[in-house]
Amino acid sequence: MALAWALPSSASPFISSSTLQTQKQSYNFASSRNSFQRFVTRSSFSDPSAGLLLAAKHAVDSYVKSGMVIGLGSGHASALAIQYLGQQLRVGAIKDVTGIPTCVGSASEAAKAGIPLEQYNDGYKIDLAFDDADTMEEETLAAIIGRRKLQGDDSIIQEKIILEAADKLILIIKEKQFKSSVDGSIPVLIKSVNWLETAEELDDLFLGDAEVWRRPAIGYAGPLGGDFPLVTKEGHNILDVIFTSPMESLVEVAKTLDQIDGVVEHGVIFRNPCTAIIASENGLQIVDNTIQMESSNL
Numbered sequence: 410m411a412l413a414w415a416l417p418s419s420a421s422p423f424i425s426s427s428t429l430q431t432q433k434q435s436y437n438f439a440s441s442r443n444s445f446q447r448f449v450t451r452s453s454f455s456d457p458s459a460g461l462l463l464a465a466k467h468a469v470d471s472y473v474k475s476g477m478v479i480g481l482g483s484g485h486a487s488a489l490a491i492q493y494l495g496q497q498l499r500v501g502a503i504k505d506v507t508g509i510p511t512c513v514g515s516a517s518e519a520a521k522a523g524i525p526l527e528q529y530n531d532g533y534k535i536d537l538a539f540d541d542a543d544t545m546e547e548e549t550l551a552a553i554i555g556r557r558k559l560q561g562d563d564s565i566i567q568e569k570i571i572l573e574a575a576d577k578l579i580l581i582i583k584e585k586q587f588k589s590s591v592d593g594s595i596p597v598l599i600k601s602v603n604w605l606e607t608a609e610e611l612d613d614l615f616l617g618d619a620e621v622w623r624r625p626a627i628g629y630a631g632p633l634g635g636d637f638p639l640v641t642k643e644g645h646n647i648l649d650v651i652f653t654s655p656m657e658s659l660v661e662v663a664k665t666l667d668q669i670d671g672v673v674e675h676g677v678i679f680r681n682p683c684t685a686i687i688a689s690e691n692g693l694q695i696v697d698n699t700i701q702m703e704s705s706n707l
């Protein structure tokens with residue numbers, strides 16, 4: 410891996426930047442060639458959520474332009490970005506934006522912020538989408554979403570469709586969730602018919618690395634999901650595949666999940682182009698990935 414660091418001449422006293430280029434190659438999930446740019450904004454916050462607010466503002470100020478159609482994600486930072494976007498529309502700094510909410514929470518935040526909304530339809534052009542990520546793999550920017558409790562009509566399927574349809578994806582994340590190897594749970598949507606077979610297959614596949622629990626609608630989770638398993642609006646169950654030790658490659662795990670009969674969707678998102686805005690108490694770090702889809706000459 411080659412690292413090069415450079416300070417931009419236009420940077421504020423609090424901004425430094427670097428360029429990092431990996432030497433991996435070819436478009437497969439395990440060894441995709443990424444190039445990253447990092448910009449670090451430094452300052453210290455006494456309020457821990459100040460970093461997320463700065464990240465939210467950065468997402469809007471740096472990437473949202475007048476006339477854009479924007480996928481509006483969920484989570485604390487996305488809510489702050491939606492509120493700030495509403496403010497920018499009210500003062501006329503940004504005009505003619507249409508929001509496409511990915512879930513009930515972002516729709517309600519956007520309605521309160523006065524952002525004009527539309528429902529996503531197949532083939533709709535989305536210029537940009539932003540969302541919170543639960544955790545993210547440093548090297549690939551592959552992320553996990555959907556660990557939260559679903560509300561109302563929330564759908565991980567719908568959420569991923571919008572995030573994947575966007576020309577550009579911005580994911581906002583806290584520094585402690587940005588990891589060289591990620592662990593914890595991946596929500597996996599499965600067909601409810603024969604769900605136990607799918608759960609057992611997943612259990613066997615990740616034996617020793619992960620526990621497989623069916624998500625309950627109420628009450629406690631457990632391997633068998635209790636008496637009241639959650640049924641999504643599309644009629645699926647959710648398995649939380651909980652990795653008790655760090656995964657070697659989140660992208661490889663996602664690929665494995667994609668191949669399992671009975672798995673409908675999962676909470677791993679891996680997009681190009683994607684920008685991660687990483688918030689810490691010291692400021693922001695911005696990481697862009699650009700994956701060269703064509704094979705090349707390494």
Ligand SMILES: O=C(CO)[C@H](O)[C@H](O)COP(=O)(O)O
Nearest residue numbers: 483484485541554555556557
């Ligand atoms: O699915 C998600 C985003 O689509 C995340 O799980 C969730 O919204 C994260 O929220 P927070 O950053 O507030 O913990």
